[in-house]
Amino acid sequence: MSGFEQHLHEQHHHDHDGACCHDHQEAHLEPFVAASGATVYRIHGMDCSSCAKSLEKHMRTLPAVKEVNVNFSTGKMHILQDGLDNKAVMQEVSKAGYTASMLAKRSGAQEEASDHTGTRLTVISGILLLLGFIGSFTSIPEPVLISLWALAIVIGGFRPARSAFYAIKSGSLDMNVLMTAAAIGAAAIGEWMEGATVVWLFSLGNMLQARSIEKTRDSIRNLMNLAPSEAWVKAGETLTRKPVEDVSIGEVIVIKPGEKIPLDGEVWNGASSVNQAPITGESIPVDKSVGDGVYAGTVNESGSLEVKVTRLVEDTALSRIIHLVEEAQEKKAPTQAFVDKFAAIYTPIVLVLALLVIVFPPLLSFGTWGEWFYKGLELLVVACPCALVISTPVAIVSAIGNAARNGVLIKGGAFLEKAGTISAVAFDKTGTLTEGKPQVKEVLIADGAKEEELLRIARTVEEHSKHPIALAIIKYAQEHQHMAMVGADYRAIVGKGAVATIDGETYYVGKPALFEEMGVSLTHWTEQIKTLQSEGHSLIVVGTSKRLLGLIAVADTIREITVQAIQHLKASGISEIVMLTGDNAGTAKKVAGQTGVKRYVAELLPEQKVEAVKELQKEGRVVAMVGDGINDAPALATADLGIAMGGAGTDTAMETADIVLMADNLEKLPHTVKLSRKALQIIKQNIWFSIIIKLVALVLIFPGWLTLWMAVVSDTGAALLVILNSMRLLKYREY
Structure with missing residues (x-):
């Protein structure tokens, strides 16, 4: 770069x-x-x-x-x-x-239409070529026919010749230069009809290729049209229709049933179900009520919603998707970089070979100058590896576009290729395989303690934590109207719990292991701890370094989509699926059993998850790590491929991972793996097809079996077929 x-x-x-x-x-x-x-x-x-x-x-x-x-x-x-x-x-x-x-500044704006002059010139050139061809079977004088063909060459070849002139002027050697040389050469040796055919086929091929490639690019630009260009803004009891660009953060917009949501925001009033498929790829509409976030481009299906705008039009989840995807499409994949290097060497070699073919055989009396000049022109046409060079980027643009429309951001061709080779997937448990919203299921009180005291202290210590278990404890205490106390010296103990000072006493809230390290005996809780852990509960002990106040049992629920996603991953040939969790072995075993995961590692600190990923890599596996993009950042970075969930809701997930699942679930992960494998397959097909076509054309030149127009067809036709093959990825579906 x-x-x-x-x-x-x-x-x-x-x-x-x-x-x-x-x-x-x-x-x-x-x-x-x-x-x-x-x-x-x-x-x-x-x-x-x-x-x-x-x-x-x-x-x-x-x-x-x-x-x-x-x-x-x-x-x-x-x-x-x-x-x-x-x-x-x-x-x-x-x-x-x-x-x-x-390029329009704003996503809803229309850009200027493309120029269709080239299409008109191609059509006129084709008509002149056809008239000359038909005239060759009649008694029309040859000078008239030559004039028709010469006019076809000039009109059809005007733009390629102009491009060739500026390419030569700037020191470039592209297809326009080679084709122009071939057309002029054909005319010079009297092959007027063949020269006109070469020009017309080249122009036609270029036109079809350009339109096909534009279609793949438009697959992303079409995302821009998902969000409405105007919104109903509520001020008091008045509704005003405004362009989305003029709507400010904090304003309230109204979305009626069946309408698309124009901007990201938070539900201010009302309840509805929203189809989020355009952004997150989720197949089932999501229920929304006051306080829930909504995204531009999604569809309000039932009730009327009042939404408080939280992001301007340039910064919506939809705008970020378009921006990140276009950025991803600009990054070269390893295969593309290799092909470009190969093409840079191949083209000059064949060009030098073409000059040698024109000069040496006639000098050595192996044929006439005209005969070898013609073969040299054919080599010139075959010299440009257009189909080969185009084989990878169009496939990558198509695959990344398909993924984006399904709520998956692949951040570049390198990650697309890597996703096609993964053989093991490691999952974080909380928030990835499970809902990530655990609930307090049971509270056990130690002798001499009271539930109110336990919950007030637990709430106070956990007040500054964003961990799902901490949030569950705070919520439970709130529901039972137990207020927090005044605390100080709040501190997190990584992977083990939290600590704070209340009324001059230091209180700990954390895993049983934390208290065992401090020498606090848990022997009278042993049976209950074993039972609760075997039932899949996470246990949080509350107390000081001298005494216990009690135990809080928390449990998470498995996502239904998780089970289906893991089954589909297994069916697609992922040989190793591993769960990595900081939770206890009992909980891990239960979740693994419910989700169909055969291998799990429990009681891991964040740095130990990194080691677990490295162990999988030592086994010779290409590892993808799936997490929420926040707590799992080191493991995501260590894995061969980092996949974060919940990209639509968090900027962190978008920043940390190589691939981002916009939904907060694994529904589209199997599709991503299969799409990546299909992309690799199509890239290989394109490369081999391009190379074989070139080799066949080269071999057919010397016996004289290949004509100049056939050489053009072999080049532009191969490029067009490669593009069309790549475009299949736009329509690829998982099932």
């Missing part, structure tokens, strides 16, 4: 974090300007990554351009320049043979 690309990558995050600072009154078609000063344009007509490189090199020849990065996968150009207005930038892009349109 160049320094500029790195800067842009970092700036993406800056733009996201500082989105609220944008001026919401700007025109819809104002170009998107990154905080770095780089203007972003959409580029239409690129059908190969060499196109992106040629355009990049051309733009760099302009004195006003400081830095430029053109990305083929997303069809975007980031340009840092001084002195060029938007019109001048677009004209320069047009010179190179492509069309630039302003």
Whole structure:
């Protein structure tokens, strides 16, 4: 990654974090300007990554351009320049043979339509070619036929020739250069009809490829249309229709049954069920009541909702998904990087070979100059590995797009490829396999203690903790109207519990092991502890370093979706599924039994989860770690692939993992694994198909069995087939 690309990558995050600072009154078609000063344009007509490189090199020849990065996968150009207005930038892009349109600043805005001049020129060229072909069977004079074919070459080849000129000027060697050389060469040796056929087939192939690739890019852009462009804003008893860009944080919007929710927010009034599938991929609508969060782009199915806006339009979960996915699509996968390197070596070698074929055989009297010149032209056409270079990026864009529409963010091609190779999945228990919302099931009081005292102390010590068990204890105490006391010196004991000072006495709330370490005897609780743990309860002891006040038994519930997801993972061939938990062995055994997990490791501290992941890797497995993205950050980072849950609700999950499940459940994990494997399979198919087509074309040149137009068909046809094969990933479904 160049320094500029790195800067842009970092700036993406800056733009996201500082989105609220944008001026919401700007025109819809104002170009998107990154905080770095780089203007972003959409580029239409690129059908190969060499196109992106040629355009990049051309733009760099302009004195006003400081830095430029053109990305083929997303069809975007980031340009840092001084002195060029938007019109001048677009004209320069047009010179190179492509069309630039302003990238709309806001997700709901419409961008300028792409230029269809190339399509019209291709059609006119095709008509002239057809007239010449039909005329060749009649008594029409040959000069007239040649004129028709020459006109077809000029009209159809105008744009490729212009692109070729600027590519050569900027020191690039792309398909436009090779095709232009082939067409001119064909005309030079009198093969006018063949030259016209070459130009028309190349133009047609380019047009079809460009449109197909645009379709894969649009799969993500279409997400932008999920959220409405306007919202009903409530002020007192008055409802006003406003563009979403003009709605501020804290305002209350009204969503009627059947309408899409326009902005992220919190339910202020009302209750309903909301279809969150567009964001989280969840198949079942989720019930929402006062205090629950809702996301832009989801559908309010039943009751009317009043929602207090919590995020501006640029910072909604939907906007973050689009932003992260487009960023992910710009990252090269290892396979793509390898193919690009191969292509960079392959093309010059075949080009030199073409020149040798033109010059040496006739010099050595192995045939005529015209015959070998023709073979050299065929080699020129075969020299561009367009299908090979395009084999990986289009598949990755399609797969990442499919995943995003199913509520899964894959942060780059490298992670997509890695997901296709995983052989073991390690799960955190709390909040991943279970609901993560445990409840107090039983309270045992020690001799001489009172339940009220126990619960008030427990609530006080746990007041500053966000751990699910701590929250369960606080909630239970609240429900029984036991108020917190005045505490001091609050401190967490990692993986074991918490401590605080109340009325000059130090109280501990934590696992039985914490009290055993302090030498506090639990012998009179032994039987009850064993029984409760075997029933799947987590036990929290409350007391000081000298005496016990009592015991609180807490239990979590298994998610129904978890059991199905694990069954589907097993069915897809994941050989090892492991549960890692800080909970006791009894609870771990019970949860493992209920979920169908055969292997589990209990009573782990956060750093020990890292060791458990490393152990799996030592066994020769490619390990994916699934957690909530907060407590499991070290284990997520250690695993070959980190998968976080609940991305729609937390920014932390989005930041820490390689893959983010937007829903707070595992429903889409099997789909992600299968999609990744399918993507790897299609990438391999594309690469082998591209190589075999090239080899066959090369072999057929020398016996004279390959014509120039067949060489063009082999190249553009192969590229088109590779694109269409990759596009199957857009429609891929789990079942």
